[in-house]
Amino acid sequence: MRREMFKKVLIANRGEIAIRITRACRELGISSVAIFSEADRESLHVILADEAYNVGPAPSRESYLNIPKIIEVAKKTKADAVHPGYGFLSENTHFARACAKEGIAFIGPTPENVEAMGDKLSAKALMRKAGVPTVPGSDGAVDTIETARTLAQKIGYPIIIKASAGGGGKGMRVVRQESDLVSAFRACQSEGQNYFADQTVYIEKFINDPKHIEIQVFGDIHGNVCQLFERECSVQRRHQKLIEEAPSPSVPPEVRMKMGEAAVRAAKQINYVGAGTIEFIFDNSTKEFYFMEMNTRLQVEHPITELTTGVDLVKEQIQVALGNPLSFKQSTLQQTGHAVEVRVCAEDPMTYQPSPGVIRACRHPQGPFVRVDSYAYPGYEVPIFYDPMIAKVITWGESREEAIHRMQRALAEFIISGIKSNIPLLKSVLRHPKFNDGTYTTQFLEKNFEVIEPEFFREIDDAVFLISAAITAFNDRKSKDVRQLNVASKWRQVGRKMMLRL
Numbered sequence: 001m002r003r004e005m006f007k008k009v010l011i012a013n014r015g016e017i018a019i020r021i022t023r024a025c026r027e028l029g030i031s032s033v034a035i036f037s038e039a040d041r042e043s044l045h046v047i048l049a050d051e052a053y054n055v056g057p058a059p060s061r062e063s064y065l066n067i068p069k070i071i072e073v074a075k076k077t078k079a080d081a082v083h084p085g086y087g088f089l090s091e092n093t094h095f096a097r098a099c100a101k102e103g104i105a106f107i108g109p110t111p112e113n114v115e116a117m118g119d120k121l122s123a124k125a126l127m128r129k130a131g132v133p134t135v136p137g138s139d140g141a142v143d144t145i146e147t148a149r150t151l152a153q154k155i156g157y158p159i160i161i162k163a164s165a166g167g168g169g170k171g172m173r174v175v176r177q178e179s180d181l182v183s184a185f186r187a188c189q190s191e192g193q194n195y196f197a198d199q200t201v202y203i204e205k206f207i208n209d210p211k212h213i214e215i216q217v218f219g220d221i222h223g224n225v226c227q228l229f230e231r232e233c234s235v236q237r238r239h240q241k242l243i244e245e246a247p248s249p250s251v252p253p254e255v256r257m258k259m260g261e262a263a264v265r266a267a268k269q270i271n272y273v274g275a276g277t278i279e280f281i282f283d284n285s286t287k288e289f290y291f292m293e294m295n296t297r298l299q300v301e302h303p304i305t306e307l308t309t310g311v312d313l314v315k316e317q318i319q320v321a322l323g324n325p326l327s328f329k330q331s332t333l334q335q336t337g338h339a340v341e342v343r344v345c346a347e348d349p350m351t352y353q354p355s356p357g358v359i360r361a362c363r364h365p366q367g368p369f370v371r372v373d374s375y376a377y378p379g380y381e382v383p384i385f386y387d388p389m390i391a392k393v394i395t396w397g398e399s400r401e402e403a404i405h406r407m408q409r410a411l412a413e414f415i416i417s418g419i420k421s422n423i424p425l426l427k428s429v430l431r432h433p434k435f436n437d438g439t440y441t442t443q444f445l446e447k448n449f450e451v452i453e454p455e456f457f458r459e460i461d462d463a464v465f466l467i468s469a470a471i472t473a474f475n476d477r478k479s480k481d482v483r484q485l486n487v488a489s490k491w492r493q494v495g496r497k498m499m500l501r502l
């Protein structure tokens, strides 16, 4: 059934992405239904939606992943579509099929699309068939140590063993020499079995120190597929991305075109519908790129694509789910200027440990070409149950340098107190020469920021603490932070620096 527009969309998510989707709905005249767990009664996504319903206790399993309950709310509220956001149920085919069964549109790819890319080994075979570059390797399951040994010798060490059902870094082992092969092979099989109930593994040549570069794709039900260029996401630690940018400083124009064309072939191969991301590893020394996996959902870092192409990806998802053709053609898409995104997390910047708690002062950056997608507000308690990311700051500039300087300016304005945040870490990464010259790879954070000296952050933290204390005291005169204002009297500004008055 084709509709002019949905009347009501249930947003099966929380946090900043739920708010992002509510905004798209409101601009399109669609009424939004929020769901929330018992830990999220006071969450901003609940306040901003038109209606909100409790779907269960704090643990995700019992609330944001509770398919029968969410379907029940969708039916009760007469929502004609569901947007799953990212994470949670976004790549759950049971959920997508349960929606379809009730006549509720799922704003996302088809279950067949998700399944085609869920198994890494069959996805890789499909990609080879589509002429998408893949890493040389076994091209199929490797069942025995003997086969693994023969193949590894042929490919040459180092190699990597991967669980076919794996993803996001789980179920992988790098093998640098034959003597480590047996234990790595067995470990990978049992990790596949334990995490994904599938012990199938395969082998690839190990690409040393790659960059993570991904292409945004979009398909519609009429068979059109376009690509919206690349994002570089190499600033990551343990497969958690920290900073993303578009375009990548390492991709030359002719390689960009080839990657984009390969991504379109990849999506066309599986008749992809909706927003998707083709993830490549990129060898910066040879400029070769290889298909890794496809993410069949909207991603956290989608705003940098929005700011460099001018396309509202969430509105486009809604149009595609209505059965409408893409609002753009490949020839009309252009990447303009440069965008950077940082993920602000409630965590200790020195230990990377989560730091839930009540936010006291909170002032978001503002000003030209700065976008903030955040669900933080003063008085809000960040729950321990979910992802620690509380905000994203995205800046745009005509050049990479301008976008980075703008981000440094924006983060200098970002005041958050009560909880620890990774803002000091973000600031120091943005100052790092390796980040600034654009040559950073996926090992950059772990190599340079694994152990962080406290002195590194002290000056910045003191300045932020001072301003935070002042704002908190102003906002809440009963707060004991008023006493912290006495600290302020010991400080004075010297040029751009906060100095202790001795």
Ligand code: MV4
Pocket (backbone or CB within 6 Å): 135, 160, 167, 168, 169, 204, 205, 206, 207, 208, 210, 211, 212, 236, 239, 281, 292, 293, 442
């Ligand atoms: C690789 C690789 C090197 N060589 N495959 C990590 C997660 C999954 N998407 C694939 N991953 C990798 N596969 C070969 N043949 C290095 C990684 C990898 C990585 C890839 C993208 C972003 C960050 C990464 C961090 C460590 C390893």
